Amino acid sequence: MKRVIAVVATVMFACMVLPAVSMAADAYPSKPITAIVPMAAGGSSDLMARAIEKFWTKYSKQPLVVVNKPGGGGVVGTEAVVRSKPDGYTLYIGYGSGHDVVMPTLQKMPYDPLKDLVAVARVSIHSVVIVTGAKSPFNSIKDVVEYSKKEGKPVTTAVSVKAGAVDLALTAFGKAAGVNIVTVPFSGGAEATTALAGGHLMIGGGHPSEIIPHIKAGRFKALAVVLPQRDPTLPDVPTLKEQGINVATWGSIKGLAAPAGTPKEVIKYIEGNIRKICSDPEFKKTMANLNQPIMYQGSEDFAKFMRQATADYAKLIKELNIKID
Amino acid sequence: MDRAERIASVTLVAFGVFVAYYSDKYLKLGILISPGAGFFPYWIGVVLAVLGAVWLLNTFLARKAPGPAEAECGSEGADMGGEPLRKRVLFRFLPGVLLVVLYGWLFEKAGYFISTVLFMVGWQKVVERESWLKTLLIAVLCAGGMYALFSYLLKGVLPTGTWFS
Amino acid sequence: MDIFAGLLNGFLIALTPVNLLFAFLGAVLGTAIGVLPGLGPAATIALLLPAIYVIDSPVTAIILMAGIFYGSMYGGSTTSILLNLPGEAASVVTCIDGYKMAQKGRAGAALGIAAIGSFIAGTVGIVGMTLFAPVIANFALSFGPPEKFSLAFVGLLLAVTLSGSSVVKGLVMMTLGLLLASVGLDPISGKTRFSFGVTELQSGFDFVTLAMGVFGLGEIFLGLESVIKSEIVSTKVGQVWPTMRDWVASRMAILRGTLVGFFIGVIPGGGAVISSLVSYAVEKKMSKRPEEFGQGAIEGVAGPESANNAASSSSFIPLLTLGIPGNASIAMIFAALLIKGVTPGPFLIQEHPDVFWGVIASMYIGNVMLLVLNLPLVGLWAQLIRVPFGIMAPIIILFTAIGSYSLQGQTFDIYSLVGFGLFGYLLRKLHFEPGPLVLAFVLGPMVEGSMRQSLLMSGGTFSIFLERPISLVLLGLFAVLAIGQAAVTLRKKFRTRTNP
Numbered sequence: 010m011k012r013v014i015a016v017v018a019t020v021m022f023a024c025m026v027l028p029a030v031s032m033a034a035d036a037y038p039s040k041p042i043t044a045i046v047p048m049a050a051g052g053s054s055d056l057m058a059r060a061i062e063k064f065w066t067k068y069s070k071q072p073l074v075v076v077n078k079p080g081g082g083g084v085v086g087t088e089a090v091v092r093s094k095p096d097g098y099t100l101y102i103g104y105g106s107g108h109d110v111v112m113p114t115l116q117k118m119p120y121d122p123l124k125d126l127v128a129v130a131r132v133s134i135h136s137v138v139i140v141t142g143a144k145s146p147f148n149s150i151k152d153v154v155e156y157s158k159k160e161g162k163p164v165t166t167a168v169s170v171k172a173g174a175v176d177l178a179l180t181a182f183g184k185a186a187g188v189n190i191v192t193v194p195f196s197g198g199a200e201a202t203t204a205l206a207g208g209h210l211m212i213g214g215g216h217p218s219e220i221i222p223h224i225k226a227g228r229f230k231a232l233a234v235v236l237p238q239r240d241p242t243l244p245d246v247p248t249l250k251e252q253g254i255n256v257a258t259w260g261s262i263k264g265l266a267a268p269a270g271t272p273k274e275v276i277k278y279i280e281g282n283i284r285k286i287c288s289d290p291e292f293k294k295t296m297a298n299l300n301q302p303i304m305y306q307g308s309e310d311f312a313k314f315m316r317q318a319t320a321d322y323a324k325l326i327k328e329l330n331i332k333i334d
Numbered sequence: 335m336d337r338a339e340r341i342a343s344v345t346l347v348a349f350g351v352f353v354a355y356y357s358d359k360y361l362k363l364g365i366l367i368s369p370g371a372g373f374f375p376y377w378i379g380v381v382l383a384v385l386g387a388v389w390l391l392n393t394f395l396a397r398k399a400p401g402p403a404e405a406e407c408g409s410e411g412a413d414m415g416g417e418p419l420r421k422r423v424l425f426r427f428l429p430g431v432l433l434v435v436l437y438g439w440l441f442e443k444a445g446y447f448i449s450t451v452l453f454m455v456g457w458q459k460v461v462e463r464e465s466w467l468k469t470l471l472i473a474v475l476c477a478g479g480m481y482a483l484f485s486y487l488l489k490g491v492l493p494t495g496t497w498f499s
Numbered sequence: 500m501d502i503f504a505g506l507l508n509g510f511l512i513a514l515t516p517v518n519l520l521f522a523f524l525g526a527v528l529g530t531a532i533g534v535l536p537g538l539g540p541a542a543t544i545a546l547l548l549p550a551i552y553v554i555d556s557p558v559t560a561i562i563l564m565a566g567i568f569y570g571s572m573y574g575g576s577t578t579s580i581l582l583n584l585p586g587e588a589a590s591v592v593t594c595i596d597g598y599k600m601a602q603k604g605r606a607g608a609a610l611g612i613a614a615i616g617s618f619i620a621g622t623v624g625i626v627g628m629t630l631f632a633p634v635i636a637n638f639a640l641s642f643g644p645p646e647k648f649s650l651a652f653v654g655l656l657l658a659v660t661l662s663g664s665s666v667v668k669g670l671v672m673m674t675l676g677l678l679l680a681s682v683g684l685d686p687i688s689g690k691t692r693f694s695f696g697v698t699e700l701q702s703g704f705d706f707v708t709l710a711m712g713v714f715g716l717g718e719i720f721l722g723l724e725s726v727i728k729s730e731i732v733s734t735k736v737g738q739v740w741p742t743m744r745d746w747v748a749s750r751m752a753i754l755r756g757t758l759v760g761f762f763i764g765v766i767p768g769g770g771a772v773i774s775s776l777v778s779y780a781v782e783k784k785m786s787k788r789p790e791e792f793g794q795g796a797i798e799g800v801a802g803p804e805s806a807n808n809a810a811s812s813s814s815f816i817p818l819l820t821l822g823i824p825g826n827a828s829i830a831m832i833f834a835a836l837l838i839k840g841v842t843p844g845p846f847l848i849q850e851h852p853d854v855f856w857g858v859i860a861s862m863y864i865g866n867v868m869l870l871v872l873n874l875p876l877v878g879l880w881a882q883l884i885r886v887p888f889g890i891m892a893p894i895i896i897l898f899t900a901i902g903s904y905s906l907q908g909q910t911f912d913i914y915s916l917v918g919f920g921l922f923g924y925l926l927r928k929l930h931f932e933p934g935p936l937v938l939a940f941v942l943g944p945m946v947e948g949s950m951r952q953s954l955l956m957s958g959g960t961f962s963i964f965l966e967r968p969i970s971l972v973l974l975g976l977f978a979v980l981a982i983g984q985a986a987v988t989l990r991k992k993f994r995t996r997t998n999p
Contacts, residue, residue, distance in 0.1 A: 050541065051830030059838050063552040072549050078702075081684035081691070085702045116689060165956050171689045193644075193955045196686050196948070199830070203767060203823050209643030210956065222822050226845045298840050342929055346671065353678065361692055368955055371690040374947045378678045385671045392667065426723045431917065434716075434896055438913035441904065450897055457893040461723070464889070476894060480901070483535075 037097055037275050038071040044100045044265075047086025047108075049079040049197040052169075053135050053218035053301065054103040057263055060295045061102065061132065064286045075102070079197065082170035083108035084118065091120045095268040097275035104128065105262025105315060107173030114323045115172050115332070126266040128315050129276050130283040131306035133296070135216035136260035137178040137235040138243060142208045143228050150186075150233045150252045153212060157188040165191050167205045167213030169198040174261040175214040177322065177331065178235040182249060184329040185256045205229070216261060217242040221300040236260060242300045258325065259318045263301075264311055280308045336393055343390035350383030429460045450477040505848075506629060509856025512558055513864055521554075521563040522861050526868045529570020533586045534578050536711050537902020540571040541827035548835055557839045558857040564832045565858060566865050569621065569811045571828075573869050576613045576804055577880055581606055582895060584715040588706060588941040589771035589807035592779045594714060595934055596792065596799030603795050608741040610877040612749050612797055613804040614870060615741070620757040620805035621866040624812030627761050629859055633845075635813065636820040639765040644956060645963050647768060648949035649970040651942045653977045654773040657780045658938040669935050672926075676939025677946070679704055686944075687951050699911040707906060709940055711899040712916045713933045717923020719892045724924075740877070741797070749801035752782050756805030764810025767817060767825035771810040772941050778806035784980075793932075812862065818843050819855060 046058045058075045065073040078086030083106055093099035109122040120126075141147045147156065157164055164183075168176040171194040183190030193210060195201040198219045205213035206228045217240060223229040231246045237257040239248055249256050265283060267276060286292050287305040296303050306314060325331075354376050357363070361372030433456045440449040454473035458464040464472075512518065532538045544551075544564050554560045575586025580597035593613065600609040627635070642650070655677075659669040682693040683703020694700040741749075756778040763777060764770035782802040783792045792799050817823040822844030824830035836843050841851050848855050883891075903912040926933055957963035964970050 049830065050545070050827055051824045051833045055830075056834055056837055059548060059834050062549060063838055066549065075545070075548070077545065080686075080702045082686065082689055085684060088701075112689075163958065171687060191955055191958075193952050194687050195952070199824060200767075203640070204643050204952075206821070206823070207640040207643050209645075222842060222844050226822075295838060295840065298842070299837060339929060356693075361690060362688070368959075369951050371685045371688040371692055373951075375678065375681050375692065378674055378681070381674050382671065382678070385667055385674065388667050389671065427720065430723045430892075431720065431921065434900065434917045434920075435914070437897075437900060438910050438917065441900075441913060442910055446901065453897065454893055458889070461889070461893075472890060476890075476897070480897060 037278060038069065040098065041072050041074050042098050042100060044073050044075050044102045045078050045086045045090050046075055046102050047078050047080070047083040047089075048103060048106075049199065050077045052198045053216045053261075053299075054106065054263060056218060056299050057133060057296070057301055058102040060292065060299065061283070061286060063295070064289055064292045065282065067289070068282045068285045073100075081108075082112070082173055084112070087122070087126075088119055090266070091125045091268055093268055095270035095272075097267060097271050097279070099268065100129070100279065101126065101266040102263070104264045104266035105131065105134075105318065107170065107175065107177065107261055110259070110262065110315070110319045111174055111177045111322050111326075112172045113319065114326050123316060123319060125269050127269055127271055127276060127308075128312035129265040129267055129308055130280045131262065131264035131304060131311040131314065132283065132287065133263045133301045134260055134304050135174075135218060135263055135301065136240045137175050137214050137258060138217055138220050138240070138246065139179065139182065139212060139214055139232045139235065139249075140205065140220055140224070140229045141212045141232055142205060143230055144208060145211065145230065147212065147232065148230065150182075150249065150254065153232065154186050154188055157186075161189075163189040163191040164212060165193055165210040167201040167210040167215075168192045168194050169201045169215065170194055170196070174258065175201075175216075177326070178256070178258045178260070179212075179214045180331050181256045181258065181325055181329050182235070182254060184331060186254045217300045241302050256325070256329075259321065262315070262318060264306070264315075276308055336396075339393045340390060343386050343393065346386030346389065347383045348386075350379045350381070350386055352379070353382065354379030426461050430457070433457055433460070447477055447481055450480060502629065505852055505856040506860060508853065509858075509860035510863075512853055512857035513562070513860035517556075518559055518562050518857070518861060519864070521559050522566050522865050523868055525563040525566020526570040526865055526872060529567040529572075530574040530577075530869070530872065531570075532567070533571035533574020533576075535574075535902060536578070536584060536586065536715075536899050537707055537905045539587060539707075539828070540568045541831050543567055543571075544828060544831040544835070548831070551835055552838065557836060557841045557851070558854050558861075560835060560839060561832060561854065561858050562861040562865075564835060565815070565862060566868075568828045568832070569808065569862075569865065570869060572808055572811050573614065573617060573873055576617070577610060577873075580609045580613065580800070581880060581883055582715060583718050584895070584899070585710050585937070588710075588938075589775050589803075589810070591710065591714075591772075591934060591937050591941075592775040592803040593800055593807075595779075595932075596794070596796050599793070599795035600797065600800065605795065605797075606880065607877050608745050608797065609800050610880055611741040611874065612745055612801045614873045614877065616749065616753040616756065616801045616805040617808040618866055618870040619753050620760060620809040621812050621869075622863065623757045624761050624764075624809040625859060625862045625866070628812060628816055628862075632816050632820045635762075635765050635816050638762075639767060639817050639823075639825075640821065641969060642766050643967075644949040644952035645967050646969045646973070647766070647945060648953055649964055649973040650763075650766065650773060651945040651949060653973055654776050654942050655939055655946060656977065656981070657776045658935040658942070660780055660783065665930070668931050672931055672933065672935040673939040676936040677943040679709065679936075680940045680943030681947065687948060697911075699909055702907075704915060704940075705903070705906055705912065706937075706941060708903045708912050708915050709919050710937050711903065712919025713923035713926070713937060715895055715899055716916060716920025717927060717933065719895060720920055720924040721927050722888060722892065745797050749797055751785070752778075752798040752802035753805045755781055755785070756802035757809045759802075760806030760809030761813045763806075764813040765816050765825075767814075767823060768945055770814055770825060771807045772938065774806040774810045775803035776938065778802040784984075815858075815862075819847055819858070820845060822847075 044058060046055050048054045062073045062075045078089055087101055090099055090101040147153050166179050168179060176192050179190055179192055198215055201213060202215050202219045204210060206223055220229060224231060233249045233252055234240045234243055234246045235249050235258050287303050357372035357376035357379060362370030363372045363376055433453055437449055437453045451473050454476050455469055458469035458472055532543050544567055551560045575590040576593050578584040578586050579590040579593040580601050583594050583598040585591040585594050597609045655673060659673050682700055684691050684701060691701050759778045760774040763774035779799055779802060782798040783789050786798055814825045814829055817825050818829050818833055824833040833843055841854055900913045900916055903916045906912060923933055953963050
């Protein structure tokens with residue numbers, strides 16, 4: 010009896026161990042790819058990632074698995090990607106968000122978003138929209154500026170994360186227009202918009218994806234969009250520049266990135282897939298439903314764009330002397 | 335028991351002071367309109383120190399009224415005299431704790447199946463003093479069962495062992 | 500649309516074979532992951548999303564996800580009662596009296612009353628949802644940072660009442676819990692706190708590791724050190740089902756728990772945990788035998804269990820009516836719906852009435868399924884207690900270790916688990932109750948975050964907490980109760996001193 014058990018145990022042992030040893034080097038991708046979204050579930054980045062996740066299997070044998078790793082305004086999840094093996098099985102969706110292009114100029118970071126990550130493809134740009142509650146006395150940016158000048162009281166502003174794209178856009182607006190803006194950070198866009206919807210803050214900033222449903226429900230009024238030109242998802246909303254305030258930012262850029270050192274063929278493969286997905290009519294419909302514009306850019310262009318965007322933000326920060334302690 | 339509580343309460347006071355100090359020095363306390371990262375922990379440290387002091391005080395006060403607390407302490411773990419406690423700690427508690435630590439250490443290196451088997455074997459033999467037969471049986475069944483259960487749900491997550499790849 | 504017409508239509512949709520199957524699958528899967536530590540409903544739904552996209556009908560998809568969500572609530576209570584392992588934050592309170600009941604051989608009664616209470620609460624919650632959704636939703640919106648602070652703060656102080664005898668020790672636990680919660684990145688300032696250079700600490704400790712360690716491993720380590728080899732096993736199995744007396748005692752607890760859970764559960768952020776706390780405190784206060792609480796009072800299981808189930812039903816309300824997700828699992832469901840082209844929000848009833856009513860109807864059905872599934876299992880689970888410590892303990896350790904590891908794929912989590920286990924052991928030796936520690940850990944971020952947000956909003960004055968009506972009411976209520984309680988206790992002490 011003892012011997013039988015010993016034999017059975019050994020056989021089970023072998024069955025478990027051997028497959029691990031004999032893992033041959035198949036062509037990429039030979040197993041599921043993990044895509045880390047360093048933001049909370051349900052936020053604009055997460056939604057975009059899930060849309061990509063859904064359509065990925067149309068163009069690849071191996072699935073893309075989206076994993077949320079929120080924390081630290083995006084730093085925790087992104088750092089996880091930076092430190093992972095550059096074999097193409099760990100990707101970052103959301104590259105170009107506030108913590109990649111804004112935070113490095115304002116705070117010390119445990120990694121360099123431009124050097125430690127490789128831009129793979131850009132999918133969308135989430136602009137910053139300044140909104141206010143439907144019952145609020147403000148109807149345009151001018152009203153906000155006048156209020157501040159007349160009352161001298163601070164304007165409480167809901168923003169998604171500290172030192173993120175939204176925070177920066179509103180702080181820049183405040184400085185440029187001479188408005189005393191007090192930004193109140195929350196843990197993500199969803200929480201910030203909820204607080205704003207409850208009327209607890211005077212104005213707030215968010216992305217079209219988060220804002221438009223509330224506008225449609227009659228809870229928000231859009232005051233301005235902080236892009237150089239109008240946002241295609243909100244064609245009726247004037248930009249800050251149009252309203253006389255010389256502030257424009259790129260908002261939150263959303264693309265894919267891989268850790269530095271990932272092989273070129275792997276990057277080409279992912280880039281190609283993303284391009285196919287972005288041209289897919291079903292995907293376009295899904296993104297339109299999410300109120301997110303598709304703005305595809307390939308790996309090299311995207312890398313250039315990222316450097317440009319970081320420089321633009323740095324310039325804005327320096328000009329307006331923005332400091333976030 | 336009193337002595338243990340006294341030591342613990344003094345440690346708590348010291349700990350509270352440390353936390354408050356660290357919060358003040360390394361994390362900003364900020365101003366009231368915008369409390370910094372250290373604001374909350376600072377007050378936590380202060381409260382802990384105060385509570386520790388109160389606790390210490392209570393241990394002195396309780397002594398004057400010998401009540402259920404003392405009786406409880408008396409029967410705690412020493413019901414058969416001091417000796418068996420030493421033995422229990424050495425042969426069950428310590429090995430048990432060490433086994434889990436070892437499990438953690440081995441987990442990624444040897445892969446989770448082998449670590450689990452070794453853990454079960456170690457536990458049954460050292461902590462429970464079972465026979466080799468029963469030990470192996472339990473170990474294999476458990477590891478196998480859990481493999482079936484977890485592999486299905488947590489496919490990519492469980493390590494197969496860096497020693498082998 | 501007429502409510503009854505809508506509901507009828509919803510039932511027609513929910514009762515199709517496909518949807519019934521998925522409701523059942525969701526319930527089973529949910530219960531399973533509720534029992535297993537580490538994997539929570541949010542993570543499970545995330546893992547299953549690719550499969551969910553393939554499902555054609557959004558109704559079926561959300562039925563599956565909803566099933567997983569509240570199924571996990573049922574499963575979480577099971578491990579809380581049997582093994583003192585809280586599956587998620589809302590089950591921590593159940594551990595306190597539930598586990599004690601199990602130790603006394605009354606596991607069956609505890610499990611049974613938890614299942615029944617959960618069913619009643621869930622059903623009532625759904626009825627409430629059907630009738631009052633929009634009103635409740637707006638109520639939820641009115642909870643801004645100051646209100647959240649007051650609510651969470653009251654929750655914290657209520658957690659201290661769980662400590663049983665010593666208020667000082669309870670406060671220590673609560674404060675330590677807050678401290679543990681502040682380890683890691685601070686969202687409001689962006690700074691990392693107390694990481695001391697250890698990378699893994701940058702994201703802070705995880706609830707699962709902390710709770711499993713302090714509750715589960717702490718208990719096991721204590722058992723290792725005690726005389727009897729099989730300390731965890733109770734010598735008598737006892738009654739497997741709740742008795743008539745249990746039922747009578749629990750009736751009101753269930754009712755009160757349901758109400759508490761339904762209203763507090765709507766609030767995004769901490770609804771279920773706080774409602775279980777409030778329910779426990781309410782039951783303790785209302786009971787004629789408050790000394791029993793902490794020793795195995797069945798009301799201490801019935802109330803909180805009903806509360807957290809009512810809360811999970813009502814946490815769907817902000818999602819369905821406003822399009823606002825209240826917690827991680829609901830956020831997953833939110834994401835899935837959006838991807839499938841269904842926008843949760845005020846227009847959901849108009850644009851996709853079949854989704855809205857179909858989901859509500861399936862929640863009724865799901866609750867019934869879970870009851871049917873869990874009640875017969877109660878007998879089976881109760882037998883689990885008989886498994887000798889020598890086998891049960893290492894298995895629990897393995898489950899929790901693997902569960903912890905699977906959260907982030909870090910060995911560090913296994914080490915923290917052991918660390919917390921030793922800490923939990925120490926706490927028990929020094930006569931501390933771990934409940935307030937774990938609860939404060941969960942509520943800490945909400946308390947601190949809301950406080951700082953409120954101060955930013957008010958320009959640095961604390962008066963904001965008293966100016967806003969809801970906040971004032973909450974704090975005022977608590978102050979009244981606390982003072983009342985203190986007066987009673989002082990009077991008792993005074994009396995015993997004068998009558999030696």
